[in-house]
Amino acid sequence: MPKDKLKIHFATTNRSKFLEAQSVMKEYGIRLIFLGKKGLEIQSDNLEEIAKQSAIASSTDMRISTIAEDAGLFIDPLRGFPGPYSSFVFRTLGCDGILKLLKGSHNRKARFVSAVAYCDPLHLPICFSAVSEGFVGTGTRGTSGFGFDPIFIPLENGKKTFAEMSSIEKNRYSHRARAFRKFGKWSIRSKP
Numbered sequence: 001m002p003k004d005k006l007k008i009h010f011a012t013t014n015r016s017k018f019l020e021a022q023s024v025m026k027e028y029g030i031r032l033i034f035l036g037k038k039g040l041e042i043q044s045d046n047l048e049e050i051a052k053q054s055a056i057a058s059s060t061d062m063r064i065s066t067i068a069e070d071a072g073l074f075i076d077p078l079r080g081f082p083g084p085y086s087s088f089v090f091r092t093l094g095c096d097g098i099l100k101l102l103k104g105s106h107n108r109k110a111r112f113v114s115a116v117a118y119c120d121p122l123h124l125p126i127c128f129s130a131v132s133e134g135f136v137g138t139g140t141r142g143t144s145g146f147g148f149d150p151i152f153i154p155l156e157n158g159k160k161t162f163a164e165m166s167s168i169e170k171n172r173y174s175h176r177a178r179a180f181r182k183f184g185k186w187s188i189r190s191k192p
């Protein structure tokens, strides 16, 4: 683990994502800093590869320790779509577009996946992935969070969408919180 363990830059443009991750990192004594930009993202259908390359790019460019995260919603009856293309699909189709694609489908099983990559200028990146299993609701509900939160219901809760939860509650079930906790545990284990 790096010398500047307590301060890590999060190479993301998404402030909601940052705030969720920041509160998890606090549990591990890590101060996460919002970078407001990310390294050039590669085209790939592998979230871990995208996150790793993005973390390498930011860390090399700025000579600092960085974290990058790539996440996506994988919907079973759509054979994993939108998956790694979630950002584009959210901007183009949005929640309503996904609901239309699923109209009449009884199978609404889906999962959010998060890949969190850490990189410092002297080492190869390390990546931690986690999943939140759930299903897509039949309409949009709630105003919290971002992205596909209004249509995703995590299995462990089974009732509320992520957008109907506080960020603390979302962090109990979310792919992102789980992946960041894996990173947090690793950072404690690798204490110099």
Ligand code: ITT
Pocket: 011, 012, 013, 014, 017, 038, 069, 070, 071, 072, 073, 086, 087, 090, 112, 145, 146, 147, 148, 149, 162, 174, 176
């Ligand atoms: P950065 O790449 O700058 O970090 P981003 O918003 O583009 O921000 P991702 O590529 O990781 O982030 O995520 C792709 C999309 O997947 C994102 O724009 C959302 O629409 C959706 N998504 C990811 N995590 C989500 C979450 O926790 N809740 C709702 N939607 C999420």
